[in-house]
Amino acid sequence: MSPVMPSASERALARLGALVREKYRIVRLLGVGGMAAVYAAVDLDGRRVAIKFLHERLADDPVMVRLFDREAHTSNQIEHPGAVPVLESGIDANGCAFLVMPLLYGETLRQRWERANKRLPLIDVGVFLSDVLDVLACAHDKGIIHRDIKPENLFVTSSGDVRVLDFGIARRTDSTGTATVTGGIIGTPAFMPPEQAVADRDAIGPPSDCWAMGATLFTLLSGEFVHPADSGPAQLAAAITRRARSLAEVAPDMAPAIVQFVDKSLAFEPKDRWRSAREMREALLRAFEEALGTPLEDVALRVRANLIAELTLGAESADLDTELPLRASHPPPINNSSTKAGLAKSLRRKGLGGHRTPVLAGAVALGIAASVAAFRHDRHERSAVDSVGSAALSAASAAPAQVVERDAGEPANPRALAHLRGGIQNWRDGSVFAAQQDFDRASELDPSLGEAHLYAMLLLNDEETMREEYRGALAHRDRLGPRDRALLDAFADAMTVPWNLNAAAERLFAVKKEFPSDWMVLATLSGLLVMSGRSAEAFAVLDELLYLDPLLGLGWSDKAEAFAVMGDASGARASLQECVRLAATADACLDQLMLFDMSEGRCAEAEQSGRKLMATPLAPKWWGLRLADSIYGRGGSLESVHNVLEQQWRLASPAEREVTRLKSEARFHVLAGNFAEVERSLDAWGELIASKKYEIDHVPVESLRLSLAMELGDRHRAARLAARFLSQRDSLLASHFDWEIVPLRTQYLAGGMSREAFEARRQKWLERMASRPPLQEEINSRWTEAYGHAAVTHLDAVAALRALPKNPPTWDLLRQEPEDELAIGRVYFLTGDTAKAVQYLGHGARRCQALRRPFEHTWLHLHLGAALERAGDIPGACAAYDVVLTRWGKEPRSVSAKTARARHAALHCPPR
Numbered sequence: 001m002s003p004v005m006p007s008a009s010e011r012a013l014a015r016l017g018a019l020v021r022e023k024y025r026i027v028r029l030l031g032v033g034g035m036a037a038v039y040a041a042v043d044l045d046g047r048r049v050a051i052k053f054l055h056e057r058l059a060d061d062p063v064m065v066r067l068f069d070r071e072a073h074t075s076n077q078i079e080h081p082g083a084v085p086v087l088e089s090g091i092d093a094n095g096c097a098f099l100v101m102p103l104l105y106g107e108t109l110r111q112r113w114e115r116a117n118k119r120l121p122l123i124d125v126g127v128f129l130s131d132v133l134d135v136l137a138c139a140h141d142k143g144i145i146h147r148d149i150k151p152e153n154l155f156v157t158s159s160g161d162v163r164v165l166d167f168g169i170a171r172r173t174d175s176t177g178t179a180t181v182t183g184g185i186i187g188t189p190a191f192m193p194p195e196q197a198v199a200d201r202d203a204i205g206p207p208s209d210c211w212a213m214g215a216t217l218f219t220l221l222s223g224e225f226v227h228p229a230d231s232g233p234a235q236l237a238a239a240i241t242r243r244a245r246s247l248a249e250v251a252p253d254m255a256p257a258i259v260q261f262v263d264k265s266l267a268f269e270p271k272d273r274w275r276s277a278r279e280m281r282e283a284l285l286r287a288f289e290e291a292l293g294t295p296l297e298d299v300a301l302r303v304r305a306n307l308i309a310e311l312t313l314g315a316e317s318a319d320l321d322t323e324l325p326l327r328a329s330h331p332p333p334i335n336n337s338s339t340k341a342g343l344a345k346s347l348r349r350k351g352l353g354g355h356r357t358p359v360l361a362g363a364v365a366l367g368i369a370a371s372v373a374a375f376r377h378d379r380h381e382r383s384a385v386d387s388v389g390s391a392a393l394s395a396a397s398a399a400p401a402q403v404v405e406r407d408a409g410e411p412a413n414p415r416a417l418a419h420l421r422g423g424i425q426n427w428r429d430g431s432v433f434a435a436q437q438d439f440d441r442a443s444e445l446d447p448s449l450g451e452a453h454l455y456a457m458l459l460l461n462d463e464e465t466m467r468e469e470y471r472g473a474l475a476h477r478d479r480l481g482p483r484d485r486a487l488l489d490a491f492a493d494a495m496t497v498p499w500n501l502n503a504a505a506e507r508l509f510a511v512k513k514e515f516p517s518d519w520m521v522l523a524t525l526s527g528l529l530v531m532s533g534r535s536a537e538a539f540a541v542l543d544e545l546l547y548l549d550p551l552l553g554l555g556w557s558d559k560a561e562a563f564a565v566m567g568d569a570s571g572a573r574a575s576l577q578e579c580v581r582l583a584a585t586a587d588a589c590l591d592q593l594m595l596f597d598m599s600e601g602r603c604a605e606a607e608q609s610g611r612k613l614m615a616t617p618l619a620p621k622w623w624g625l626r627l628a629d630s631i632y633g634r635g636g637s638l639e640s641v642h643n644v645l646e647q648q649w650r651l652a653s654p655a656e657r658e659v660t661r662l663k664s665e666a667r668f669h670v671l672a673g674n675f676a677e678v679e680r681s682l683d684a685w686g687e688l689i690a691s692k693k694y695e696i697d698h699v700p701v702e703s704l705r706l707s708l709a710m711e712l713g714d715r716h717r718a719a720r721l722a723a724r725f726l727s728q729r730d731s732l733l734a735s736h737f738d739w740e741i742v743p744l745r746t747q748y749l750a751g752g753m754s755r756e757a758f759e760a761r762r763q764k765w766l767e768r769m770a771s772r773p774p775l776q777e778e779i780n781s782r783w784t785e786a787y788g789h790a791a792v793t794h795l796d797a798v799a800a801l802r803a804l805p806k807n808p809p810t811w812d813l814l815r816q817e818p819e820d821e822l823a824i825g826r827v828y829f830l831t832g833d834t835a836k837a838v839q840y841l842g843h844g845a846r847r848c849q850a851l852r853r854p855f856e857h858t859w860l861h862l863h864l865g866a867a868l869e870r871a872g873d874i875p876g877a878c879a880a881y882d883v884v885l886t887r888w889g890k891e892p893r894s895v896s897a898k899t900a901r902a903r904h905a906a907l908h909c910p911p912r
Helices: 008-013 062-078 109-115 122-141 206-222 232-241 256-265 277-292 296-317 340-349 379-385 414-429 432-445 450-458 463-474 482-490 501-514 519-531 535-548 553-565 569-582 587-599 603-614 622-633 638-651 654-672 675-688 695-711 715-731 741-749 755-770 776-786 794-803 818-830 834-846 854-871 874-888 895-906
Strands: 024-032 036-043 048-054 088-091 097-101 103-108 154-157 162-164 322-325
Touching (some): 008 024, 048 062, 048 103, 062 122, 103 109, 109 154, 122 154, 122 206, 256 277, 296 638, 414 432, 414 450, 450 463, 482 501, 482 519, 603 622, 622 638, 654 854, 675 695, 695 715, 695 741, 695 895, 741 755, 755 776, 776 794, 776 818, 794 818, 834 854, 854 895, 874 895
Antiparallel strands (some): 036 048, 048 097, 088 097, 154 162
8 A cells, every 4th residue: 555645735834834944944834736835934033034845846947947946036136125035945854845934915907807706996906006006117128028917916005005916937039948847838828829829939928927917907806807708728728819809798887997998908919008007007096096086096095995904904803914024125135143132022922922823815726825925024013022111012912911900991902902013113114104104194183192192203293293293192191101201201302392312312311221121212212313413422322222132224224314414325325235235125224225225316317216215115206306306306397297296296295286296396496597487386386285383384385485586686576575484483483403594594585684684683593493403404504694604705615714613524414404515615616725615515516406496406506617717617507507597598598507508608609
């Protein structure tokens, strides 16, 4: 009698508890398919990963091994957040190939479709597939064709977006190899285009993926496959011989624009379809806007927010706990060092995280486990085992021994808790913007959740937000745990007007003694020290923080800020790269990298970071402005810049959208030299914010008005506007920075105030500012506003140089603005130091910040031209004047354009 061979599931279960490569402990079986088994595992540092093992019976099949190994190389080449990376690959002791990837929470579109009775809402499908096409567009740009797009390979995450799984059978369009399965056909028959069904390798290209996307859309909306059939072979035969049905046949009520879009996607001949995923995505956005009556981007945020709440709550209740792979678009190497920090972290986490029961709904029946090629880091369990000290988390945490209980009150809303946990993990990773969204959502769902208000405050936002969140946390102080109460109390002396962050830092040093190893205490303290310019102390705290937890993205982000304050660009960049390596979703680190590249004139690199940031589901509206600036800086057209700004407006909430539009429109028209449009935008913007009570809301529009009046040579108007601004200030709530100096300086420059009067008022302003605890970001602004921009004569410049902060090149590299270098460069020019003038003016002109500071950036080029002319660099001077004339040459009232035109002619510059 022959022995009974163990089933694939039994063989897969035998691996539980095994140690892979002496660094990954397998803790859970997630699913078994026809090609592979997928497990949850933990590395030596306590980091959760997923490991996908090729079945032993396939270990000797060269085709299957090649397809399996290809997944590691292909997915990592795409470099898109929606393409799942492979962290490591290898062969285990039994000769089985494996892939290591991070973990992902959520469900496949196939699972979601089945739960919804095989019909998904039109809006949801549009948002999901727009994400997928963005990933495929990046893949197609790199010559990679997926070849197996289907609902099983599209994973909806608990963070509100979609990941594309299983690039195992993808191929490059320039590849000469052959990776085939029986008969030379690979893929899934129900979603296979005709050319793939007949194995016409030369005909398979981007339109093939577009057909599969159309078939996916057809199925998700209609509940039927394109070719109805009883079996895979029958579907394959239909794909080869029959044209696709029109979506209208199975969904007669579908909007005509959607029907036309799907039908074109499913054209029998590749030449009749969309040429690429990028073209298809643009067409999808147009079709859905026509069908919905509003741009898809306008409803995407709501869809994602609902998705986050649904899937997070589902994971919390273990009703929906599918774990699949995901994480960084640039896979970090696994750290298996046995440092004290790593061991300490491992010990802290050992035995703390209770494991949930995984549910792979229908995974085996559908054969999708072989497609499980993306792993997601389990943010919820990691939050619990990190011992966050939040009393709220204890209500639903699987690690009660490590979480401080609430002193009073009932457990919080489970959905609010889920967002709180997500926010904490995002914060740890350096994704502070996503964390802010999570904390905001948590406090909306449960206003009594004091922790949500507290942690939002600790993110160190603007003064108004911090005070508002402080009040929210203070109202529920009695329900906080001891650590959180100590953090809240530390800010009691800081919530003054102006705020006093130094006072909070001193109180936090005392809190640190009570909670010496608490990451939140250390991170908050280091952030305050950096903001206050106390870099040496910040470095000491950050070294301690990163010793305790070297994988903390937040720590590396803060360290980059400290290096930036010290003027150490290489140290700052290395810290940010480490942050992004640890967590590619670390939006704060990507944001800082983008700022570095913009400040150094690396506009193309900044654009890459900007596009990654804008691809995040909850992208703040200012990233659109930075992306537009980067595109303009690398030579993009004004039309492309305006297109990005339109996307930025749509990211804003309905209440803020019009103000956001007018802000960017005003700056855009300055850059384009349309000064009449600038005036109209500023007037409309001013009317919209007339009822705003904070001075900081009025400063941007009033400053642009003053700059426009001076550029038009209308000094009387500039003086009147400055006087009006001064008179309005008494009715507005002040901010930490005293903005009185801006209208005062304008009155002086416009001839509405004598030098003596201005110097007297300036001195009083400086004394007021000196009485306030300094913030690092204001050190530049005080000198620039009070001295640099007020220098119009040699004597002014000499006085300004005497007041110039020591070593101006070491000003905060992240917060230095074009106007700072304009001011320094002009001062050196007026004092006769041409070399330094060229140094600062040239660097400022190279910045990719023309849109953010359109007046100052153009004036930089005008003054650079004068400095280069004095230095004898006539071609350089001509090029600088050309920039001014390109932007403002068509505006007859522009003073700068008139000057540039005269110098251009005097130097006999080549015709433009």
